[in-house]
Amino acid sequence: MTIDHPKVNYGKTGVLIVNLGTPDSTSWLDIRKYLKEFLSDRRVIEVNPFIWQVILNLFILTFRPSKTAKAYKEIWMKDKNMSPLRFFTESQAHKLSEKIGNENLIVDFAMRYGNPSIKNKINDLHEKGCENLIVLPLYPQYAAATTATVCDEVYRTLMKMRWQPNLKIIPHYESEPLYIDAIKNSIVKKINEINWKPDLIVASYHGIPKKYFDKGDPYHCYCHKTTRLISEKYSDIKILTTFQSRFGPQEWLQPYTDKTFEALPKEGKKNILVICPGFSSDCVETLEEISIQGKESFIKSGGENFEMIPCLNDNEDHISLFKHLISKNL
Numbered sequence: 001m002t003i004d005h006p007k008v009n010y011g012k013t014g015v016l017i018v019n020l021g022t023p024d025s026t027s028w029l030d031i032r033k034y035l036k037e038f039l040s041d042r043r044v045i046e047v048n049p050f051i052w053q054v055i056l057n058l059f060i061l062t063f064r065p066s067k068t069a070k071a072y073k074e075i076w077m078k079d080k081n082m083s084p085l086r087f088f089t090e091s092q093a094h095k096l097s098e099k100i101g102n103e104n105l106i107v108d109f110a111m112r113y114g115n116p117s118i119k120n121k122i123n124d125l126h127e128k129g130c131e132n133l134i135v136l137p138l139y140p141q142y143a144a145a146t147t148a149t150v151c152d153e154v155y156r157t158l159m160k161m162r163w164q165p166n167l168k169i170i171p172h173y174e175s176e177p178l179y180i181d182a183i184k185n186s187i188v189k190k191i192n193e194i195n196w197k198p199d200l201i202v203a204s205y206h207g208i209p210k211k212y213f214d215k216g217d218p219y220h221c222y223c224h225k226t227t228r229l230i231s232e233k234y235s236d237i238k239i240l241t242t243f244q245s246r247f248g249p250q251e252w253l254q255p256y257t258d259k260t261f262e263a264l265p266k267e268g269k270k271n272i273l274v275i276c277p278g279f280s281s282d283c284v285e286t287l288e289e290i291s292i293q294g295k296e297s298f299i300k301s302g303g304e305n306f307e308m309i310p311c312l313n314d315n316e317d318h319i320s321l322f323k324h325l326i327s328k329n330l
Contacts, residue, residue, distance in 0.1 A: 013134065019111055140222075191273070242257040
């Protein structure tokens with residue numbers, strides 16, 4: 001006696017690029033929903049979960065969404081009705097699929113927080129017949145609060161699947177030559193566009209609490225490694241590593257980007273370029289925190305010229321980097 005097996009698609013490989021995430025809109029409720037998911041992640045906030053949930057729900061989620069919504073409204077792409085991070089991540093997936101050009105390989109994107117979710121995208125790829133899955137977290141420098149939490153969500157999704165795909169996760173690429181070259185090229189391009197000579201280039205990375213570093217997180221070392229490798233490729237102007245986006249009263253990785261912007265003019269550095277090598281797409285942290293708030297603070301402190309070098313976004317050399325990373329894991 002034979003039993004007809006349910007129809008199952010097979011023979012495909014799925015590639016999922018994963019970025020941090022974005023609210024669905026700039027409304028207070030959508031911002032609050034996004035912040036709640038993000039700030040409830042125990043890898044992001046490593047404190048007693050019971051105490052933190054009280055603080056989060058009674059205080060932070062009452063007051064912070066309005067401030068965050070204001071920042072997102074400054075950079076929201078109204079013509080496309082989405083954030084720049086969503087737009088560029090979508091474009092990266094589309095261009096990567098075209099560049100690879102393999103009908104047996106399906107490229108898609110997901111967000112760690114917000115939509116589209118990792119869970120939904122993995123299930124969708126699985127239904128399309130992806131027996132193999134390659135996940136590329138879009139964080140060049142590994143940290144537990146970024147790359148590891150993407151891995152956590154991937155594993156949680158696979159734990160509920162009867163027929164799991166073969167899995168490969170690309171963990172970090174802070175020293176990949178194609179990545180370093182792409183960053184260098186973006187610096188050269190910006191310098192050719194401006195009509196003044198920078199005194200300094202500030203490489204601003206997203207910060208993490210210092211206690212995460214003390215516990216053994218390698219992120220700080222990876223950031224400095226990236227800056228060193230960029231400096232070896234482009235030595236015309238000194239590059240300084242700083243850390244941005246600190247949150248709460250505890251000590252974070254230093255030097256702080258905002259404090260550096262305030263101090264540089266007093267040190268005679270009145271013309272600076274800023275680059276954010278840890279961000280794969282321009283987002284609220286680069287466009288609002290650096291290009292708007294950071295520039296305003298620098299000029300107010302006596303600075304004269306301030307330019308932000310765009311993230312690699314959907315540039316051709318960035319897509320080539322992604323193809324290279326994925327091809328090594330096929």
